[in-house]
Amino acid sequence: MTSLREQIFEQYKRWSPRSAALIAEAREVFPGGDTRMSAHFAPYPLFIERAAGCRQFDADGHEILDFMNNFTSLIHGHANPATVAAVREQIAIGSAYAAPTRSQIALARLIRDRVPGVEQLRFTSSGTEATLMAIRCARASTGRQKIMKMEGGYHGSFELAEVSLVPRPNEAGSLEAPRAVPIDASIPDSVLGDTVVCPYNQPALASALIDHHAKTLAAVIVEPMLGSLGMIPATRDFLLALREATQRHGIVLIFDEVITLRLHMGGAQAHFGITPDLTAMGKIIGGGLPIGAIGGRTDLMRRFHPDEAQPVMHASTFSGNPLSMAAGYAAMTQLDASGIERLNGLGDRLRAGFNTAFARNGIRGQATGLGSLVNLHLTDAPLHDARDVLAGLTRSRHLNQLVHLGMLQRGVASAGRLMYCTSTPMGDTEVDTAIDALDDTLRELRPGIGRELPGLLAG
Numbered sequence: 001m002t003s004l005r006e007q008i009f010e011q012y013k014r015w016s017p018r019s020a021a022l023i024a025e026a027r028e029v030f031p032g033g034d035t036r037m038s039a040h041f042a043p044y045p046l047f048i049e050r051a052a053g054c055r056q057f058d059a060d061g062h063e064i065l066d067f068m069n070n071f072t073s074l075i076h077g078h079a080n081p082a083t084v085a086a087v088r089e090q091i092a093i094g095s096a097y098a099a100p101t102r103s104q105i106a107l108a109r110l111i112r113d114r115v116p117g118v119e120q121l122r123f124t125s126s127g128t129e130a131t132l133m134a135i136r137c138a139r140a141s142t143g144r145q146k147i148m149k150m151e152g153g154y155h156g157s158f159e160l161a162e163v164s165l166v167p168r169p170n171e172a173g174s175l176e177a178p179r180a181v182p183i184d185a186s187i188p189d190s191v192l193g194d195t196v197v198c199p200y201n202q203p204a205l206a207s208a209l210i211d212h213h214a215k216t217l218a219a220v221i222v223e224p225m226l227g228s229l230g231m232i233p234a235t236r237d238f239l240l241a242l243r244e245a246t247q248r249h250g251i252v253l254i255f256d257e258v259i260t261l262r263l264h265m266g267g268a269q270a271h272f273g274i275t276p277d278l279t280a281m282g283k284i285i286g287g288g289l290p291i292g293a294i295g296g297r298t299d300l301m302r303r304f305h306p307d308e309a310q311p312v313m314h315a316s317t318f319s320g321n322p323l324s325m326a327a328g329y330a331a332m333t334q335l336d337a338s339g340i341e342r343l344n345g346l347g348d349r350l351r352a353g354f355n356t357a358f359a360r361n362g363i364r365g366q367a368t369g370l371g372s373l374v375n376l377h378l379t380d381a382p383l384h385d386a387r388d389v390l391a392g393l394t395r396s397r398h399l400n401q402l403v404h405l406g407m408l409q410r411g412v413a414s415a416g417r418l419m420y421c422t423s424t425p426m427g428d429t430e431v432d433t434a435i436d437a438l439d440d441t442l443r444e445l446r447p448g449i450g451r452e453l454p455g456l457l458a459g
């Protein structure tokens with residue numbers, strides 16, 4: 001008998017023959033046929049030809065509701081008319097000048113006026129560059145080397161940012177003192193040695209770890225919600241413990257709000273009422289174009305002042321480029337508190353509907369997240385940290401993959417890791433379509449789950 005995985009893969013290939021043909025071409029020029037790990041999934045991703053609002057169209061002509069929104073960055077969906085007009089106007093008069101522009105000041109003011117922890121800022125070309133520069137700023141300011149990051153925390157594509165992103169149980173060590181686990185064979189020992197790993201959502205353990213390493217710690221970097229690892233919100237107590245312990249020792253607290261800025265006009269820091277020293281931003285502030293920003297207290301941001309005796313070197317060819325500024329400004333000025341509230345409400349509706357779909361089909365699962373950010377997990381065990389999430393993934397084996405492919409074939413796109421987010425062109429109808437798609441997918445998968453993964457059936 002063919003396995004459930006083989007059955008769903010075959011079905012997907014029959015459904016998307018043009019993408020199947022294109023992946024064969026792509027494999028000639030890209031290792032594995034893809035130029036971006038995060039957007040890749042097995043057996044192959046769909047090739048997208050165009051998109052508008054919350055809908056995208058693939059090479060086989062399927063219309064697909066986009067709950068992925070380029071990993072949460074497209075808060076207004078695709079080809080938002082005002083953003084398109086702003087970019088069109090700007091590109092006609094030049095795409096980048098290697099000179100300051102008024103548009104940089106306008107977007108910077110808008111962000112500063114909204115985000116409590118931002119007194120001054122610098123634009124970067126990506127979220128990766130924002131977290132990296134925040135870390136360098138913290139090191140230069142404190143004269144210390146080590147950085148504390150959370151187990152399961154993701155901060156972009158550089159070595160330290162991915163340490164212990166996936167803490168494999170046989171390597172992760174104890175919860176009280178997690179080991180720094182490399183994501184792959186490219187991570188130097190020196191980086192592992194400079195990284196202190198902290199368990200997520202454990203206020204007392206975090207305080208103790210910070211006290212223990214205080215003399216060598218330049219910064220603590222944390223996502224207010226574990227994003228890549230399944231949208232696990234921080235508790236306020238945990239963030240408060242980090243705030244108090246870092247303040248006690250003059251350590252720089254960095255909130256990585258690259259994803260969570262969309263939760264509130266002032267980001268997750270405003271939602272939780274806890275202000276970090278530095279904030280890394282990205283995604284929505286670029287209106288769909290590449291961007292990042294690091295913002296924070298003036299005395300720390302002064303490290304980037306060109307007249308400083310030894311400024312932190314921050315160059316970057318496309319930082320503050322006028323196209324990203326124009327798109328970002330157009331997108332951000334369309335976003336107000338009531339719009340964010342509506343988006344978060346749609347996220348709540350999606351979570352509730354997904355949870356009902358699991359219950360109705362008798363399959364152990366849950367939707368986590370906060371506001372407009374949602375993640376599915378094929379486990380009903382409580383999820384507080386990276387270890388909980390990985391244990392759930394191990395138990396459900398390839399089922400995430402199959403749910404993802406099932407949803408795609410029903411016209412609903414998410415990240416391969418089953419991350420969903422809402423966008424302003426969506427309403428209840430689109431959210432309910434996604435809920436129905438999960439219901440239908442689970443109904444189809446149930447007999448196979450019963451055969452291959454009976455532990456995932458409830459009751």
Ligand SMILES: Cc1ncc(COP(=O)(O)O)c(C=O)c1O
Nearest residue numbers: 126127128154155156258259282
């Ligand atoms: C929390 C967080 N920080 C940083 C980054 C890196 O941003 P970018 O992909 O723009 O470099 C990401 C990307 O997904 C992220 O989720």
